[in-house]
Amino acid sequence: MRRRCGFALFALLLALSSANAETLRMAADVWPPFTDARLPGNGLASELVSAALKRAGHRAEYVEVPWARALRGLQMGDYDLIVNAWYSDERAGYGLFSKPYLTxxxxxxxxxxxxxxxxxxxxxxxxxxxxxxxxxxxxxxxxxxxxxxxxxxxxxxxxxxxxxxxxxxxxxxxxxxxxxxxxxxxxxxxxxxxxxxxxxxNGLHILVRRSHPRHQQLVEDFDRAMQSMREDGTYQAIFARHGLPAP
CATH class of the missing domain: 3.40.190.10 (Periplasmic binding protein-like II)
Structure with missing residues (x-):
């Protein structure tokens, strides 16, 4: 019995490790100062989102594509989330919105x-x-x-x-x-x-594809991490690095 429990625990830890090892593909178009591969941190919004995901224990990769391709890629599963989306009922049908992290x-x-x-x-x-x-x-x-x-x-x-x-x-x-x-x-x-x-x-949100098996958890993790960044000054410091006033 102990051997079986030990194996089950090992399998659980392995599954958790694999989940944590996942690299999330986050897509955005060129929209300075929010998203732009030529800017520090790939832009203000990209750096905020990356920092929040990292704080929540997730790894992320920034992919810069035209806006229409980002939306289509999210629906097709090519990307896991969009960095900078305004809310719409249509998008809510295939993606889960976070709380707004910018206005x-x-x-x-x-x-x-x-x-x-x-x-x-x-x-x-x-x-x-x-x-x-x-x-x-x-x-x-x-x-x-x-x-x-x-x-x-x-x-x-x-x-x-x-x-x-x-x-x-x-x-x-x-x-x-x-x-x-x-x-x-x-x-x-x-x-x-x-x-x-x-x-x-308009509030700016991340939009996580609903086809991702942990889309609800990803959004909840992101919202908690973003709130903690506001509370400890990380949020404001990222704005300052981009030479912009924090709200």
């Missing part, structure tokens, strides 16, 4: 000192707004045909047009905008300012 705040920018203001959606009808072609900001804004939207190829172009007076507003996630204003747009940074009212706020 994306979409803010408008104007030329410093201008009288441009945003208190309600109707205010926006008076202004020309640089928007990134093909980008979704918020459904009611995206679908409002009354607005004078000027399509641009990227936030950097919109910000330069704003500084030159060719448009009256542009908009972007606050941390994305701060990232570019601190780097390639540093020459016009002092000419622009954020409006305080966000157009939208």
């Amino acid at each position: 994306n705040r979409i803010l408008f920018l104007k030329r410093k000192g201008s009288a441009v203001d945003f208190q309600s959606p109707d205010d926006l009808k008076r202004y020309s707004i640089a928007v990134v072609r093909g980008y979704s900001y918020q459904p009611s804004f995206d679908n409002d045909t009354r607005l004078h939207k000027v399509p641009v190829m990227g936030f950097q172009m919109g910000a330069r047009m704003l500084a030159a007076g060719r448009v009256e507003l542009t908009l972007e996630d606050e941390l994305v905008a701060r990232f570019y204003l601190g780097r390639e747009l540093s020459g016009i940074r002092d000419q622009l300012e954020f409006l305080p009212r966000p157009l939208s706020e």
Whole structure:
């Protein structure tokens, strides 16, 4: 009987060791400063997620692919989780969302000192707004045909047009905008300012494929580890390493 118990215990420990030895494939697209293989830690969001998974006893490998491929790969089982997903009912059908570990705040920018203001959606009808072609900001804004939207190829172009007076507003996630204003747009940074009212706020989650046999445990482990990182200062320190303010 003791021999059988010893064998059962060995098998259990071996199974646990194999589970812990698994390398999770976490996918993301290029979205600086959140996810980008050219940045330290593969970006702010990637470093936060990797640190939380490591704290929870999991190993992770970062894979950078276009967004559509990341979603398709999660459904097909090619990837175990997506680093940076907004909630949608469709995605919840094939993936389990963590609690949000970041908040994306979409803010408008104007030329410093201008009288441009945003208190309600109707205010926006008076202004020309640089928007990134093909980008979704918020459904009611995206679908409002009354607005004078000027399509641009990227936030950097919109910000330069704003500084030159060719448009009256542009908009972007606050941390994305701060990232570019601190780097390639540093020459016009002092000419622009954020409006305080966000157009939208969206929680950023990891999305774990439901076909993973331990998807519930992975999400629970991640949420606990992220909370402990907030409490001991690790969370804030990662923001500081990326030169960004922690919430």
